[in-house]
Ligand SMILES: [Fe+2]
């Protein structure tokens with residue numbers, strides 16, 4: 288169950304969570320997780336310093352179940368009451384966002400904050416009308432410093448070379464949307480080239496950013 292009354296995680300609580308998460312995953316996955324945490328902290332300092340502890344927690348938890356096999360993910364979805372559509376079943380790599388989010392309240396109840404859970408839930412696909420916290424974890428996962436995939440490197444360079452830190456907040460927020468929109472274009476192009484299905488949440492996420500962009504121009 289989500290809990291909106293939880294207090295901000297303390298540095299000590301985050302240290303304990305980091306160690307608990309480390310034991311749940313391979314060294315390689317933990318290296319990525321730690322890099323996402325650092326990128327989430329950097330992005331928080333630009334956009335919402337008050338949310339940094341919450342977003343560090345979300346980053347630490349985002350790939351909690353990533354290393355489970357497709358069959359284990361499906362079994363976990365079944366046991367957690369997560370319905371999978373036929374399209375979902377064609378994209379097993381997206382299951383871990385659902386299972387990780389669903390496990391937080393029972394496995395790490397002191398981090399079952401609404402913003403942690405939703406940021407974990409939508410970190411792979413995005414969704415329409417993403418919250419700032421969801422956008423930060425989504426982007427941190429795409430451009431963390433451990434990523435060497437060409438699209439990720441290109442997006443990381445695109446983001447930081449524009450110097451968002453010297454932008455006014457309104458421009459900085461628009462720029463965040465612009466970079467996330469680019470990431471959806473990259474993801475959709477890659478999925479098309481593989482003949483893979485595209486999550487309806489990703490299509491909705493991209494469309495909602497396009498609508499927000501059109502509204503800003505009015
Ligand atoms: Fe992930």
Ligand SMILES: [Fe+2]
Pocket residue numbers: 319323349350428
């Ligand atoms: Fe990840």
